[in-house]
Amino acid sequence: MASALEELQKDLEEVKVLLEKANRKRVRDALTVEKSKIETEIKNKMQQKSQRKAELLDNEKPAAVVAPITTGYTVKISNYGWDQSDKFVKIYITLTGVHQVPTENVQVHFTERSFDLLVKNLNGKSYSMIVNNLLKPISVEGSSKKVKTDTVLILCRKKAENTRWDYLTQVEKECKEKEKPSYDTETDPSEGLMNVLKKIYEDGDDDMKRTINKAWVESREKQAKGDTEF
Incomplete structure (x- = not known):
């Protein structure tokens, strides 16, 4: 079964044939008007067809992929x-x-x-x-x-x-105060010095420990000889 557009195109061809054969002005004018009407209808039909085709193509397009929004870190x-x-x-x-x-x-x-x-x-x-x-x-x-x-x-x-x-x-204050050597004024001053030396020995490297050990041995030897100077 022919479509409406095909029927209009056949009508147009037939009107053109009749227009070529017509001799009377009144007939030719009527055929010319009819020819214009058919051409306008054909044009409208073709535009509608193109529009429907474009809509179908749009519907067939895959959905756009939206990239995830990254907010960074x-x-x-x-x-x-x-x-x-x-x-x-x-x-x-x-x-x-x-x-x-x-x-x-x-x-x-x-x-x-x-x-x-x-x-x-x-x-x-x-x-x-x-x-x-x-x-x-x-x-x-x-x-x-x-x-x-x-x-x-x-x-x-x-x-x-x-x-x-x-x-x-407050945390900075407490950390700094912990780093300070503590001296107990009520104890023997020599005991306080020994505590400081002990801390230095514990925190020191091997060279520091050897130096302290050497000084300690020399001090003990002097004391044994009766020389109390350190």
Whole structure:
């Protein structure tokens, strides 16, 4: 069975034949009008056919594969510097290009004894720094951050102004104090010295141990001879 488009094309061919044979003006005008109508219908049918074909091709296309969005990973910040004024403890963190990220990508959260910094989406990575157990309390409301060229400056407002911080955190203070040799003033001074030498001996390498052993032997020999100088 012929399609509607094929039927129209046959009608058009027949009208053309009749138009060639017609001699009367009125007949020719009528055939010309009919010819134009058929040509318009054929054109519309062909456009509809092309549109349907394009739709079918679109439906057959595989769905676009959407690449997963990668947010990168978080880098822990361990290198920083700090100093202080009468009112603030200032922490300096160097991050190349940090001044170029949106302001909302640099976030700092303060508590009375801590702060944590998060820099998001800097060159495909995030950067994090968490400092707990600050040496002394800070004012949460008075603390802030500043972003400068390649640098984040964290300003911790001292709760007690005009006080000096010897360390940034309580942990640093405790570690430093443990490293200091302890002297008991109530014990014999020579015993305190022996404790220091004992610690040096235990922590020293083989050369240090040989040196201490040699000095100890020489000291004992002098004492045996009645020479008490060490």
